[in-house]
Amino acid sequence: MSEKVYPVLPSAKKNALIDNETYLAWYKQSIKDPEKFWAKHGKRIDWFKPYTKVKNTSFEGKVAIKWFEDGQTNVSYNCIDRHLKKRGDQVAIIWEGDNPYLDKKVTYNELYEQVCRLANVLKKHGVKKGDRVTIYMPMIVEATYAMLACARIGAVHSVVFGGFSPDALAGRIIDCESTFVITADEGMRGGKPIPLKDNTDKAIDIAAKHHVMVKNVLVVRRTGGKTSWAPNRDLWYHEEILSVKPECKPEKMKAEDPLFILYTSGSTGKPKGVLHTTGGYLVYASMTHQYVFDYHDGDIYWCTADVGWVTGHSYIVYGPLANGATTLMFEGVPNYPTNSRFWEVIDKHKVNIFYTAPTAIRALMSAGDEPVKKTSRKSLRILGSVGEPINPEAWEWYYQVVGDKRSPIVDTWWQTETGGILITPLPGATDLKPGSATRPFFGVQPQLVDNEGDVLEGAADGNLCITDSWPGQMRTLYGDHKRFIEAYFSTYKGKYFTGDGCRRDKDGYYWITGRVDDVLNVSGHRMGTAEVESALVSHDTVSEAAVVGYPHDLKGQGIYCYVTLMAGLEGSDELRKELVAHVRKEIGPIASPDKIQFAPGLPKTRSGKIMRRILRKIAEDDFGSLGDTSTLADPAVVDDLIANRQNKK
Ligand code: WTA
Numbered sequence: 001m002s003e004k005v006y007p008v009l010p011s012a013k014k015n016a017l018i019d020n021e022t023y024l025a026w027y028k029q030s031i032k033d034p035e036k037f038w039a040k041h042g043k044r045i046d047w048f049k050p051y052t053k054v055k056n057t058s059f060e061g062k063v064a065i066k067w068f069e070d071g072q073t074n075v076s077y078n079c080i081d082r083h084l085k086k087r088g089d090q091v092a093i094i095w096e097g098d099n100p101y102l103d104k105k106v107t108y109n110e111l112y113e114q115v116c117r118l119a120n121v122l123k124k125h126g127v128k129k130g131d132r133v134t135i136y137m138p139m140i141v142e143a144t145y146a147m148l149a150c151a152r153i154g155a156v157h158s159v160v161f162g163g164f165s166p167d168a169l170a171g172r173i174i175d176c177e178s179t180f181v182i183t184a185d186e187g188m189r190g191g192k193p194i195p196l197k198d199n200t201d202k203a204i205d206i207a208a209k210h211h212v213m214v215k216n217v218l219v220v221r222r223t224g225g226k227t228s229w230a231p232n233r234d235l236w237y238h239e240e241i242l243s244v245k246p247e248c249k250p251e252k253m254k255a256e257d258p259l260f261i262l263y264t265s266g267s268t269g270k271p272k273g274v275l276h277t278t279g280g281y282l283v284y285a286s287m288t289h290q291y292v293f294d295y296h297d298g299d300i301y302w303c304t305a306d307v308g309w310v311t312g313h314s315y316i317v318y319g320p321l322a323n324g325a326t327t328l329m330f331e332g333v334p335n336y337p338t339n340s341r342f343w344e345v346i347d348k349h350k351v352n353i354f355y356t357a358p359t360a361i362r363a364l365m366s367a368g369d370e371p372v373k374k375t376s377r378k379s380l381r382i383l384g385s386v387g388e389p390i391n392p393e394a395w396e397w398y399y400q401v402v403g404d405k406r407s408p409i410v411d412t413w414w415q416t417e418t419g420g421i422l423i424t425p426l427p428g429a430t431d432l433k434p435g436s437a438t439r440p441f442f443g444v445q446p447q448l449v450d451n452e453g454d455v456l457e458g459a460a461d462g463n464l465c466i467t468d469s470w471p472g473q474m475r476t477l478y479g480d481h482k483r484f485i486e487a488y489f490s491t492y493k494g495k496y497f498t499g500d501g502c503r504r505d506k507d508g509y510y511w512i513t514g515r516v517d518d519v520l521n522v523s524g525h526r527m528g529t530a531e532v533e534s535a536l537v538s539h540d541t542v543s544e545a546a547v548v549g550y551p552h553d554l555k556g557q558g559i560y561c562y563v564t565l566m567a568g569l570e571g572s573d574e575l576r577k578e579l580v581a582h583v584r585k586e587i588g589p590i591a592s593p594d595k596i597q598f599a600p601g602l603p604k605t606r607s608g609k610i611m612r613r614i615l616r617k618i619a620e621d622d623f624g625s626l627g628d629t630s631t632l633a634d635p636a637v638v639d640d641l642i643a644n645r646q647n648k649k
Contacts (some may be wrong), residue, residue, distance in 0.1 A: 020264035056069055068255040131426045167206065179216070180215060198228070215233065358387065453492045464510075501515070508527070522555050546615055598644070
């Protein structure tokens with residue numbers, strides 16, 4: 001790994017909110033006296049009733065996490081109303097369409113009216129505080145209105161990524177028993193329509209079979225494409241918002257009232273409903289947004305994530321809007337109509353801060369420098385990366401070619417569960433090392449442990465835990481607190497286990513090495529191997545499946561599937577295609593298998609456990625070092641697996 005150091009740029013330090021001395025002093029305070037530190041920083045948002053208690057958290061036993069618990073506030077009020085006096089006419093959202101000729105600007109005054117109207121529509125149809133609303137939307141401004149409208153009336157939103165299949169959507173509707181869905185007729189990405197309303201109809205039928213009855217579907221007309229219509233259930237957004245008042249009082253919410261559920265993949269079973277609450281989440285999302293991106297008033301900020309992922313929640317919607325920022329929302333993809341699209345959007349809207357994922361950087365890097373060089377990008381001041389480890393080559397290209405060596409890169413490590421960024425450089429404070437997420441944010445205490453749970457000091461390589469709570473942390477898994485404790489606090493007792501491997505160098509810098517559990521990271525999207533396996537075995541021809549990741553140049557990790565067919569069946573290229581299509585239908589295109597190997601047998605121990613270590617090695621085409629295979633029930637299967645591997649170099 002590269003150990004090159006890029007000292008803080010003088011230009012980045014000049015007007016920075018935080019320099020290194022401040023970072024060190026604040027960090028120290030935040031660990032020595034978290035109560036005092038967060039009592040002060042909790043005030044960055046407005047409270048209807050101020051808190052007197054700050055931190056009440058335990059990672060032991062039943063695990064209970066409460067921040068600012070006797071305070072009352074409202075997230076929508078903090079993201080809109082409190083800005084109106086000073087910046088009612090300032091642009092809150094710049095929307096850039098998939099089609100480069102489509103864009104629009106929404107001021108804070110307009111955001112207020114739209115969110116109030118939508119909140120009133122929800123109320124009119126019986127949505128109440130605590131009810132779950134599913135949002136299945138393309139990247140259009142109405143997705144943001146929907147999230148904020150829920151927050152305004154105290155409904156809990158569950159945003160489901162628009163790329164998920166009807167089955168995946170149904171599973172998420174069923175799990176949180178959501179009876180109201182907000183969607184669009186179709187989405188538009190890279191010039192291609194996505195049938196969101198049709199998918200919703202299918203999902204609702206599946207949910208009904210599980211006795212979860214969706215009462216209403218509110219539909220935004222995005223493309224005007226044809227969709228079926230259930231007159232007693234479906235509502236047009238543009239008609240509904242005209243029938244209600246443009247004001248809606250924000251509900252008084254307790255700090256620990258739920259704000260949203262976001263489903264994410266774990267190493268076992270079905271997706272987990274990560275639950276975030278109101279006060280602590282917003283304090284943490286807004287504070288990290290301000291300091292990590294060194295956000296100054298008037299900056300134009302663009303995060304390219306989708307609102308269907310946590311990055312979209314915290315760093316397109318809640319963090320930036322709580323800070324009164326101008327946030328850019330992009331409907332399209334990096335390579336449509338051309339590979340210059342990102343850079344053209346930066347020039348068009350004079351973007352100062354740009355936050356994207358390594359997978360996009362690698363894909364654009366492979367298209368060469370020319371599509372970048374022909375744009376100016378002179379508005380850029382800060383670059384960000386998130387979602388997966390950024391390899392030093394991609395980091396250098398991002399820094400040298402995209403940023404013209406003027407803009408520090410903040411490589412931000414965090415998770416759906418953490419609510420906000422935990423390990424990251426600060427632009428005016430941290431010397432950068434390509435590939436390292438560098439140092440912890442205020443209040444974050446990382447610890448490395450070995451597989452036995454023994455704490456590793458100094459320079460070391462181990463499993464990444466966090467030893468104490470921070471305000472943005474998830475509070476539970478929706479409806480399953482037991483699984484919450486089991487998944488995060490039982491591997492290493494009394495610690496939050498991230499599921500990531502990590503190295504700490506002699507300077508105390510952290511280098512995330514990737515997941516150490518059965519979670520894949522494919523193009524920055526989390527994918528449980530168990531989910532792909534269960535999709536495969538739901539196909540008539542498959543008797544057993546084992547899925548592992550392997551290094552992939554563009555995606556970071558590719559999906560490699562070992563499939564055992566029902567007795568008497570033969571594998572073929574045609575069946576491969578059918579299985580790929582089947583997985584896409586079950587989960588969505590992001591879960592498309594890259595390689596399928598038909599295997600008459602899988603390597604199992606005598607107790608029947610699949611030895612994934614061996615499968616990973618073969619998928620990596622690195623079978624010279626398989627280690628001990630003598631404990632296998634049938635060591636001969638390994639020879640067959642090697643002979644028929646799909647990744648021969
Ligand atoms: C990985 C996305 C290395 C990590 C915000 C984590 C990263 C998982 C980085 C969470 C980074 C995220 N460097 N790895 N800067 N950021 N990851 O829940 O494995 O979609 O556990 O949250 O992505 O993915 P999630």
